[in-house]
Amino acid sequence: MATSVSIKISNEGLFETNGPENDTALDFYPVNYYFFDFLNVNNTLIFNPCDLPFKKVTIMKKCLPLFFLFVISTAVYSQTTVTVNTSGAKTIISKHIYGHFAEHLGHCIYGGFYVGDTSKTIPNINGVRKDIIDALRKLKIPNLRWPGGCFADTYHWKDGVGPKDKRPAIVNKWWGGVTEDNSFGTHDFLNMCEELGAEPYISGNVGSGTAQELSDWVQYANFAGKSPMSDWRKANGREQPWKVKFWGIGNEAWGCGGNMRPEYYADEYRKYTTFMSDWENTGGLMRIASGASDADYTWTETLMKNIPGNMLGGVAVHHYSVIEWRKKGPATGFTEDQYFTIMKQAWLMEELVTKHAAIMDKYDPAKKIALVVDEWGGWYDVEPGTNPGFLYQQNTMRDAMIAGMTLNIFNNHADRIRIANLAQCVNVLQAVILTNKEKMILTPTYHVMEMYNVHQDAVLLPVTIKTDDYNYNNEKLPAVSASASKDSTGKTHLSLVNIDAKKSQTITVSFNEGKYATIKGRILTSTKLQDYNSFESPEKIKPAEFKGAELKGNTVTVKLPPFSVVVLELN
Ligand code: AHR
Numbered sequence: 001m002a003t004s005v006s007i008k009i010s011n012e013g014l015f016e017t018n019g020p021e022n023d024t025a026l027d028f029y030p031v032n033y034y035f036f037d038f039l040n041v042n043n044t045l046i047f048n049p050c051d052l053p054f055k056k057v058t059i060m061k062k063c064l065p066l067f068f069l070f071v072i073s074t075a076v077y078s079q080t081t082v083t084v085n086t087s088g089a090k091t092i093i094s095k096h097i098y099g100h101f102a103e104h105l106g107h108c109i110y111g112g113f114y115v116g117d118t119s120k121t122i123p124n125i126n127g128v129r130k131d132i133i134d135a136l137r138k139l140k141i142p143n144l145r146w147p148g149g150c151f152a153d154t155y156h157w158k159d160g161v162g163p164k165d166k167r168p169a170i171v172n173k174w175w176g177g178v179t180e181d182n183s184f185g186t187h188d189f190l191n192m193c194e195e196l197g198a199e200p201y202i203s204g205n206v207g208s209g210t211a212q213e214l215s216d217w218v219q220y221a222n223f224a225g226k227s228p229m230s231d232w233r234k235a236n237g238r239e240q241p242w243k244v245k246f247w248g249i250g251n252e253a254w255g256c257g258g259n260m261r262p263e264y265y266a267d268e269y270r271k272y273t274t275f276m277s278d279w280e281n282t283g284g285l286m287r288i289a290s291g292a293s294d295a296d297y298t299w300t301e302t303l304m305k306n307i308p309g310n311m312l313g314g315v316a317v318h319h320y321s322v323i324e325w326r327k328k329g330p331a332t333g334f335t336e337d338q339y340f341t342i343m344k345q346a347w348l349m350e351e352l353v354t355k356h357a358a359i360m361d362k363y364d365p366a367k368k369i370a371l372v373v374d375e376w377g378g379w380y381d382v383e384p385g386t387n388p389g390f391l392y393q394q395n396t397m398r399d400a401m402i403a404g405m406t407l408n409i410f411n412n413h414a415d416r417i418r419i420a421n422l423a424q425c426v427n428v429l430q431a432v433i434l435t436n437k438e439k440m441i442l443t444p445t446y447h448v449m450e451m452y453n454v455h456q457d458a459v460l461l462p463v464t465i466k467t468d469d470y471n472y473n474n475e476k477l478p479a480v481s482a483s484a485s486k487d488s489t490g491k492t493h494l495s496l497v498n499i500d501a502k503k504s505q506t507i508t509v510s511f512n513e514g515k516y517a518t519i520k521g522r523i524l525t526s527t528k529l530q531d532y533n534s535f536e537s538p539e540k541i542k543p544a545e546f547k548g549a550e551l552k553g554n555t556v557t558v559k560l561p562p563f564s565v566v567v568l569e570l571n
Contacts, residue, residue, distance in 0.1 A: 082509045083464040084484045084494065093414040093485055095142040095456035097407070098449060099201065101375065101421040103149035104184075105175040105428050106390025112426040112435055113192075114184045122438050127184070128192045131440050132426065132433055136196050139432065139446065140453040143199040143246060145374055145421045146189050150174040150256035152248070153207030157217050160185020161236055174256060176389030190221065190242040199245060201374070201421070204276075206250030206268055206290070207258035215275040218247065218285070246286050246419065248374065249273060252318065253290040254299060262302035265290065269303070273311050288372050288419070291316030292356065294348075300356050304363040314370035314419060317356050320379040320429075321345035321402055331380040331393035332530055336501050339398055339529060340472040342378060343499050346402045347477055349376065350409050357416040370418035373410065377423045377430030377445075378402050391428045395443035396532040397541065397563050399430050400524055403448040404481070404497035404565040407455075411483035411495075414460045422449070434535075441538040447524050451543055451567045454493040458485035461492065470500040480505055480560070492516070492570040498560040501529055509556040516570040519556060521546035525564035 117127040167182035193200040204214040219229035253265040292299035329338045432446035461484040469476035484494045523546035548559035
């Protein structure tokens with residue numbers, strides 16, 4: 001008779017057995033690395049004692065030489081399946097879903113990517129760090145949102161053009177009350193975007209500005225002919241207009257942008273956009289309404305109802321993954337409890353965009369108006385000893401999980417989400433780059449965004465996922481998220497994330513048609529969830545070749561370690 005035993009790994013990392021009484025006993029034994037290959041979804045291991053990959057487990061049974069098979073209570077592998085529908089796909093994943101955000105906040109701009117054109121120590125192009133330009137180019141950064149955030153509704157753009165020594169200093173009232181000299185202004189930002197090959201996304205000042213001021217900004221940046229503003233631009237050294245396409249009409253108008261009610265903001269929006277261009281979305285402008293916070297569906301409904309569709313290019317929404325606003329917890333050294341809560345918050349994005357999109361569908365069934373998630377990311381307590389107003393936080397594998405999962409959500413909603421911006425680019429919140437004087441490091445979030453850039457402007461291949469759960473303290477979340485696309489050269493890419501803190505996932509991926517001859521992939525993971533890249537150890541976490549995928553016909557079997565992101569390429 002076959003003897004079976006199941007072995008559980010307790011939180012302390014010890015095995016418990018529940019084999020037949022008095023029949024089999026296994027020593028309690030600290031978790032051994034090898035065991036991970038044997039984990040299944042219920043924290044249960046299966047193994048054949050003859051094949052034990054470790055020597056120290058003592059099996060005290062007289063008939064030991066005779067038994068050769070342990071049958072476990074549940075199967076070895078998880079039951080996660082991903083089906084990729086390759087036929088009839090037509091939705092393009094806009095590259096602008098992979099956008100970034102640079103606010104006048106802490107050391108994002110000043111002391112971050114902008115060192116000033118007089119810097120002798122840090123190589124720069126017109127004052128912008130060259131190493132950061134190179135890193136962002138490698139990311140294929142598609143657009144950059146500026147100058148805020150909350151800062152946008154305090155910013156008067158005319159203070160930031162013309163000779164730098166004549167520009168007035170201002171106090172950044174939202175972020176640390178610091179005085180800044182306006183040396184990074186419109187020319188600096190738009191020239192930087194040109195250098196990056198990124199589309200600029202300017203947030204206009206509605207809260208404390210005027211419709212005239214915003215309309216002047218549009219004329220300054222975009223008008224080729226003779227006009228007061230274009231003449232001024234030319235006098236300031238720029239002959240050709242930049243042709244800025246994306247314009248935000250204020251930011252968080254419900255809060256730092258003016259504490260407005262949605263009905264009032266809808267009217268303001270109509271007024272501001274009228275003077276920016278015209279009644280229609282002509283002139284190449286995409287005008288984006290300041291959107292809801294999280295689940296404020298009334299905000300979206302009110303804007304959609306009260307703003308004529310032809311005046312509206314996009315409606316924004318902001319969602320941060322935060323534990324509690326007054327007790328956000330550390331960016332590193334967090335507990336699994338804190339991790340799970342952040343994963344819950346990150347998964348909430350799926351519900352939020354689904355519900356906001358459903359409201360938009362009522363008023364815009366043809367999906368002409370974009371849902372613009374122009375602020376997203378993880379938000380924790382600032383690093384000890386840093387200015388609380390500067391929002392400087394480290395970036396761990398937890399952030400890589402947020403990024404991978406969120407970008408999968410965005411890809412899968414590409415029919416409605418056409419712009420998104422991670423908050424923020426450098427040294428602020430879930431940054432892709434951190435700097436320390438002349439040093440610069442790339443965060444795990446950077447690596448996820450770089451791995452995922454294969455999806456930019458590719459055709460979305462819809463996926464159906466049946467995933468195991470990530471269970472924690474009687475709560476559960478889907479463990480695996482995925483998205484797939486086919487690029488213009490015919491390559492298919494599949495991105496997979498396993499957020500489970502402890503368990504690997506074996507995933508069966510089926511493609512409903514299409515023949516693939518080769519598969520390759522890259523993985524981002526680390527030893528601990530709390531791991532991060534530091535200035536001392538800048539490459540602790542970086543993508544590596546992934547060898548855990550096997551292609552047979554139209555099916556791929558993937559072994560996804562705990563807290564990992566994998567991008568596969570099939571050809
Ligand atoms: O990204 C930081 C801040 O978060 C932005 O300024 C604001 O829009 C949001 O509340």
